[in-house]
Amino acid sequence: MESRMLLSAGQRALVRESWRRVSGSPVEHGLVLFTRLFDLDPDLLPLFQYNCKQFASPQECLSTPEFLDHIRKVMLVIDAAVNNLENLSCLEEYLCNLGKKHQAVGVKVESFSTVGESLLYMLEKCLGTAFSPDVQEAWSKLYGAVVEAMRRGWETLPEGD
Secondary structure, eight states: HHHHHHHHHHHHHHHHHHHHHHHTTTHHHHHHHHHHHHHGGGGGGGOOOTTBBBBSHHHHHTHHHHHHHHHHHHHHHHHHHHHTTTTTTGGHHHHHHHHHHHHHHHOOHHHHHHHHHHHHHHHHHHGGGOOOHHHHHHHHHHHHHHHHHHHHHHSSSSSOO
């Protein structure tokens, strides 16, 4: 997962600058991401259970302290990827294990395309006119590299486990 080959110097600069503008309000922007995610795929809602509680609506889930903590964690993973753009391979083991954890709770690899779409939506809404096609392409490449590492976590588990 060598990021130098994935993202050009210009793309890395675009990712860093756009993230700098978003990362100051991680929960606020994470709520935009996850609201969009549940709009696009409401079937993901049952994957988020805290204290064995099923949520009746995305809004109910999005307001719980446990889910807000999940949002903070997701935003920290994005932050780690941005802060390691020069050497994403240092995150390989962590991301692979994160993939295993997501598989264990029932997340399907296919859901990550919807998460990626939601990430780009959040960036577009939060950056406004600064969200250019070049910014979108740079983030798509970065997100693709992160997902590929997480996907390798699936590959280390036998099917059905």
